[in-house]
Amino acid sequence: MEEIMNTIIFACSTLRKELLAAMKENNNHTPIFFLPREVHTDPKFLHTYVQDKIDRFCQVDRIVICTSGCGGGTIGLTATTAEIVIPRTRDCLDILLSGNSLSTLERNYEGVFFTDSWLDFTRNSPLDLDKLEAERGKEGAAKFIKKLYGRINQFYIIDTGCYDLTPVRKYVRRMAHILNGTVEEIQGQYGILKKIAKNQFDEDFLILRKGDTVPHGFTFPVSTK
Numbered sequence: 001m002e003e004i005m006n007t008i009i010f011a012c013s014t015l016r017k018e019l020l021a022a023m024k025e026n027n028n029h030t031p032i033f034f035l036p037r038e039v040h041t042d043p044k045f046l047h048t049y050v051q052d053k054i055d056r057f058c059q060v061d062r063i064v065i066c067t068s069g070c071g072g073g074t075i076g077l078t079a080t081t082a083e084i085v086i087p088r089t090r091d092c093l094d095i096l097l098s099g100n101s102l103s104t105l106e107r108n109y110e111g112v113f114f115t116d117s118w119l120d121f122t123r124n125s126p127l128d129l130d131k132l133e134a135e136r137g138k139e140g141a142a143k144f145i146k147k148l149y150g151r152i153n154q155f156y157i158i159d160t161g162c163y164d165l166t167p168v169r170k171y172v173r174r175m176a177h178i179l180n181g182t183v184e185e186i187q188g189q190y191g192i193l194k195k196i197a198k199n200q201f202d203e204d205f206l207i208l209r210k211g212d213t214v215p216h217g218f219t220f221p222v223s224t225k
Contacts (some may be wrong), residue, residue, distance in 0.1 A: 011067070017162040018162050023197045062085060064081055093158070
């Protein structure tokens with residue numbers, strides 16, 4: 001493990017359980033600031049919010065931004081006050097699916113991925129199946145879901161070992177039934193988060209010196225299944 005600098009971490013709330021597990025395992029007590037739910041669906045707000053936080057932290061050496069590509073919301077962020085470290089991942093799903101190296105990461109981009117955090121996010125959105133059924137009835141909700149998802153009907157539950165799979169399985173199977181789809185459980189090693197907890201910033205991360213800006217195309221190419 002490299003020498004620990006005066007560091008803070010900004011992280012997406014969908015990574016909370018896995019990041020906290022990695023930090024606990026490595027006895028890392030770096031302060032973590034979880035971003036509000038609203039930034040998850042608005043890249044422009046994400047950019048403005050995170051840049052404002054970067055500008056305000058003037059007494060740290062390093063800021064780890066654990067949100068990755070996220071719809072382009074991190075492109076153009078500037079290291080105004082400290083060194084910035086950011087995973088070269090496209091989004092939080094890549095982070096959860098990552099292993100020892102992003103060079104070996106594979107992902108089905110036509111699939112729909114769930115963890116308990118993503119289920120919680122879905123339940124708090126207008127697209128929650130229970131809300132749709134309450135508003136439109138089961139038949140109307142099913143019709144809406146089919147139109148929304150189109151031909152996409154492959155569901156994946158990412159098992160990170162940090163949460164109870166039971167409620168996620170139940171919800172996802174309902175969705176798959178409506179779409180005549182499939183459900184597969186896959187392992188999520190969340191290697192990127194483990195590297196952050198170990199202060200192990202290798203080629204899977206973009207490291208910006210003070211004054212540098214996050215460029216376009218900084219994410220690592222990911223193989224598709």
